[in-house]
Amino acid sequence: MERSFIAKNPSVLVFLAILSLFTLSVTILSEGFGVGVISTSFVKTLGKTLCLCLIAVAMDLVWGFTGILSLGHFAFFGLGGYMIGMWLMYERTRLIVVDSLAQAEIPPTSAEVVDAIATQVFGVVGSSEFPLIWAFSHSLTLQLILIVLVPGLLALIFGWLAFRSRVTGVYLSILTQAMTLALALYLFQNDSGLRGNNGLSGLQNLPGVTTSQDVVSIWFLWASALALGLGYMLAAWIVSGKFGSVIRGIRDNEARVRFLGYSVEVYKLAVFTLTACIAAIAGALYYPQAGIINPEEMAPIASIYLAVWVAIGGRGRLYGAVIGAAFVSLLSTWFTGGQAPDISLGFYTIKWVDWWQVLLGVTFVLVTLFAPQGIGGLFDLWTDRRHPDRHGANLGPDDGALREKEAME
């Protein structure tokens, strides 16, 4: 008899339980709905962290399971944010404009309203007309569809171009990095139609919602938790089935999978596009909580940090990615926020604001060298499951061949 999905993957249940518990306790402790122990800004930080966990799951799917080290997923994340940001900005400005035009003696025509919105939105970049890419920004439904559609399409086209010419390994990483850089540089221009380096701002104010930010932040926390839960389940479902076996096969030895008759490119493209969509959804939930989005967020470095989170958390296991993203990004906030106590060495005082990056870099090198399983590897100690040590000489001629110690165990 086929065992159910949950029975095969008990970790999903554990994860969902912990996530619900976390959401519930934050809600109870928040200012909006509970006793007010946790400040609203920290609720927002937690909500943003959940979104980062979601994109980390996507990254784990594409890197940890399929072996494509994409340095472009933050570009999709940013694009998702831009898509929702366009509607938020349009609608909020529209409400303001309609309010102010209602004071005039003659009711405004719809063209006048649109012109006034455009002047408001694009005044900072010296323009007063809506560019073509804002064509659907008046409609929430269309813009919500675009959140998935635009990054998905970009990933599809880019992935198709890259995979069909068999660009693999580090070349693909460099290529994805170049794509991210191109996109960021393009958005930095004032005439890109997305307000150049000003970005989109004021996204935390939901149009038509007068409830205080205390409550809105909780709404977003719930939405982020829901998205993370669903995204995690989807990812777990994907990797647990036959599809998952094939993509793991691609990671370990692409050529052999191809020789077995699988269309490697289609699998890779499917994973790449799907994860781009997940990343975009995470971005669409993240930026309304952050309040502002600008091209700086999409710089290649952000995507590399994403890889760092997943690597530290432990790639190749979904909860590892979540733990890595949550742990590193929260720790990063703590250190760079100046909350960590300085360490006095007598002759020199270590200020963590200055030294956190050094610590992160060195930690990262050490994790890569000595603990390739990341934090997630600790669970193996607990469950007493040990991976073979892959150090040692190759037994076969290929990179993926068994290694000395591995074969002996």
Added chain:
Amino acid sequence: MVRLFLAGLAILCACLTANAQEVGLQPILQEHQEIIAKSSRKTIKPAIDAIASSGLPQAQVMLETWAAKNMWMRKSDGLFFAGQKGEGRSYELTDFDTGEIVGTFEKSELKQLKPNSGIRAMIGTALVQFQLTDPNRAKRLAALQSIQRDPESALLEPLRASIGDEPDVELKAQKRRLERLLTIGFDEDTTARVAAIEEVSGDLGVDVRAALNPLVVTSRHAALELPTDLNVAVILEAGSEALTSDEAYDLLVAGNLAPPRVSAVDIRVALSTNIVGGSVGDIPVAQLSSDAMRERAYAALAEAGLVPALFTDADIDAAVNAHVFFETYGEPSAEVTEAAEKTLEQIELKVGLNQTLDLTLDAISLASIYFLAAIGLAITFGVMGVINMAHGEFIMMGAYTGYVVQQFIPDHTLSIIVAIPMAFAVTFAMGVAMERLVIRWLYARPLETLLATFGISIALQQLAKNIFGTQARPLTAPGWLDGAWVLNDVVAISYIRIAIFVLAMIFLGLFLYIMKRTRLGLEMRAVTQNPRMAGSMGINPGRVNMLTFGLGSGIAGIAGVAIGLFAKVTSDLGNDYIVQSFMTVVVGGVGNIWGALAGAGMIGFLQKGIEWMNPSNTLAAQTYMIIFIIIFIQFRPRGIIALRGRAAGD
């Protein structure tokens, strides 16, 4: 005829000069005493001309004194003197001719001459001829430059007159050139102007184009019939590409030939001023939220005679069709404009060719910068296959090493000579350490090498920030690298860029020498192709890998010194070059130095080419370039120069 007259005048002046030398300046002043005292711009010209053409050395001083409002007239006899304030209300007068002090007089006995700004400008023009023949070379040069800054018709004659006696060959040539340019702009004789225009054809100077361009400036006009007294450049067809119907109508409005359009804003203003009891023209205000309703309300108002009527597209067409549209030159002479157009066309062609040359030089220099940044990577990534994200930080470390060396050795030339081996040593050591400690363990896992080296990269960046701060540090080039090699007004390239090009070529040679002619190079190639086989031949692969990586890193350090000379040295200097460097290596073809060269060349030319097409936007240029590279890799996934056969590895 005019020339003859001028020649006559010149002879007359010469005679007068001979006379005046005996009599001095005062008689000339007395001759024009009335108009000088009157001090009116309209009548003063003969007086200034007479003084200026007297040829007396003291005339210059006198004119300067006059312009500075220091000339006084003695009321008793009407003589003019230079005055200087003495005690109380008295003034000390000096004779212009003899330079002797005449005496001190009360202010009431004197009249100060206060030339207004118009007269002062005329005096200034008259003074130019003295400055042009001044014995001091610097003053003559200054006079020429001031003429160049704002040329005037009145300056043409004094300039012409001064050419013959100019002793300095260089200045003489400059004066000749300036005379030609002034002739183009201001000579009264059309044939002389045309001749001058034809003479400068093919000249690349900016000043020539500045002299010619105003001649061919056109303005658009509309009229019922084509005028015959104007220099018409072209007749425009309304509704064509060059002049749309809307533009044509705007021209009519600007020329008061048609009533202005009633815009949407006008309609709204008219409606809001004519609200009567909550409605406009019987339409309630609340319904005025569409253009159609507003037009109906406006039409109702127009019928009532409260506002000018709207007119239809047909009215506009009719008005446009009833007129002719044309462009006229500001310059009245058709011969001159024709010659100017022709000459400008020739110049433009030549300028275009030279700009292409300039662009090529720019592209070559950019390519050599990329090549320099990428050559270390061509060794570590290209030859060894190790992806080193900290490569940019090695470049940065090289630049900072140069900066630190300059703190100890103030002489810039010497410090650069010391900095280059120092930078190599520092980054070589760093590279060797990194290879031994980190990369060695990850040879089988390239993706993890990428991530580990990225960790090192962020740690190094932050370390540099902690040590040197966030502000840019200067790495000053030696004085002999300042300035640029100027071919003409269009083509110029700075010496630093030439030096970088030379450095890039030296590195290319060095790399080829090491790889092809030394034992180390042989071992490197052997280890890269098959480490086990190399090992069994007695080569120590670990040692060779270490040295290869060290060499690549060391070259990055030297590139850092070179890049630091023209870029700002900051902790994120490396970020600017890392992606381009990888692109250079990937596009060119991995494992081949010629590939890196080709890649750098292609990226450099491409970037400059795109920037040339869209000069205002370098960000867009980079975007398009990266997109182009992504597409390029589709067609040549292994780069421009791809290794084939066994050497290709996998």
